[in-house]
Amino acid sequence: MAEYVLHCMAQSGHSYKVALMLELCGADWEPSWVDFFNGETRSEKFRAELNAMGEVPVLDHNGRLLTQSAVIMDYLAEIFGKFGWSDDDERREILRWTIFDNQKLSGMIGPLRFLRAIARTGETDVTKFLEGRARGALAILNNHLATRAFATGAKLTTADFSLCSYLYYDGEYGIDLSEYENIQNWLERIKAQQGWKHPYDLMPGHPLPDAA
Amino acid sequence: MAEYVLHCMAQSGHSYKVALMLELCGADWEPSWVDFFNGETRSEKFRAELNAMGEVPVLDHNGRLLTQSAVIMDYLAEIFGKFGWSDDDERREILRWTIFDNQKLSGMIGPLRFLRAIARTGETDVTKFLEGRARGALAILNNHLATRAFATGAKLTTADFSLCSYLYYDGEYGIDLSEYENIQNWLERIKAQQGWKHPYDLMPGHPLPDAA
Structure with missing residues (x-):
């Protein structure tokens, strides 16, 4: 084992x-x-x-x-x-984006993708609600990534693993990322890591x- | 100031x-x-x-x-x-319940309470969805509190502050807590703190x- x-x-x-x-x-x-x-x-x-x-x-x-x-x-x-932190301030910055992800990005895109691609409920008020919330979070992340390579700065951390996860299930959650250019570039940077x-x-x- | x-x-x-x-x-x-x-x-x-x-x-x-x-x-x-941690294991146990709260408890009850008590949308598929998710989280927390005074054990921590918050807005989120007896008792324990x-x-x- x-x-x-x-x-x-x-x-x-x-x-x-x-x-x-x-x-x-x-x-x-x-x-x-x-x-x-x-x-x-x-x-x-x-x-x-x-x-x-x-x-x-x-x-x-x-x-x-x-x-x-x-x-x-x-x-x-x-x-x-x-992929971790070297002091408490860095640890808290990772925490800030990890919580943001769990509550507002993965927390909304996860259920949205489940309803759309797996349960296949069709479009409902619930999918609209979740998509609206997910888009709000994507816009915040996209702005944030305009001036940084990764979520907390120049270094790839666990916050990036958290934030990127559902976004790689292309075509399953029904949001086209082409309007979030900084997010697309950041996803490519993670993809370029040896072993991705x-x-x-x-x-x-x-x-x-x-x-x- | x-x-x-x-x-x-x-x-x-x-x-x-x-x-x-x-x-x-x-x-x-x-x-x-x-x-x-x-x-x-x-x-x-x-x-x-x-x-x-x-x-x-x-x-x-x-x-x-x-x-x-x-x-x-x-x-x-x-x-x-x-209200914090004394070692990394304790820190991670606080993190575990804090993330659970942000994603599954506050993350669902917050929007549910907003729709019901503030936006006043009436009952919709979205309020039903959020209530179902919130009840799933409440059941998990209620079981967990059957054998502990607070979220991570005998000590009140920031995880409790996170988890309890929306639950004190009684009558605004439309879930009767009487079926979650351990949660009710735990809320009373927090209320009993000097200065609550x-x-x-x-x-x-x-x-x-x-x-x-």
Whole structure:
């Protein structure tokens, strides 16, 4: 077994944050597929044994379990000495963009993409609501990236892994990024990192089997 | 002028997180009212001078500006030596519940309460969506609090300030907490802290003026 086992599935942007970081750190890791689409994360067994919050990712590091992408990335930054912070001000700047992402970017684009590409509800007041909120967050991030290479400045950090994750699922969330030029350029900069892979090439479970 | 000036308004649960902490720390602080309901947070001036993310709270500490409730609370925990963490594991456990709150609890109850109590849209598919998500988060928190006094264990921390905030706006978000008994008891424990005040007694701007 690898040193790090990431419980995840290919469609999870939150899992991708951690998978990408593990890959870029050159960690000895492997994914363990979670059957989200048949309710595994919401099962009593999953909640009891892996994560009471009923969600992926969960990282198993030699038997020690960690949950929440931001928490896992902070832990990995400490171990690998990469993509983290060197003082409390830098740590808080990473935190500022990580929370922004979880609440306003991934927090809105994640459910939007689920409704549009997976549940396929068609356009509803809910998709409109989520798209409006997501676009507000994209505009803020796009402005912010006008004067910086990465979310917190010149250095790639865990805040970037958090913010970029769902945006790589092109064509699934129904927002064309061409009007957010700084975001597009930033996504290319992350893609250019040695070892970068698309979520569907990094985690198992894609494509979904056809509905029976 | 006080040492700490908190740009906020009474209806902002995210501002309340910080206001409550300042009060319980016995800080020399004062609120500075932000006219959110007439668009102040979304104005160019506000974005340029106070917060590019276009939101409250913003803390001014002797001219140094900090934004995002989680970031501000982390900063205050360092200064006051209260409600924070003593090692990295504890710091990450606080982070885990703070992110959970921002994404899944405040992140859903905040907009739900806005639509129900302030925008007064009536019941829509969007309020149903947000209520469903908020109830999922409340159930997780309620289970978690079955065996602990506070979010991360025996000690009151900034994670509690984050999680509790919107829940004190009783009757405004349209979810009856009586089915979440552990949450109710935990809210009472926080209320019992020396110096606790309701958001409407801690920040200006309540009640709203009648619409013209």
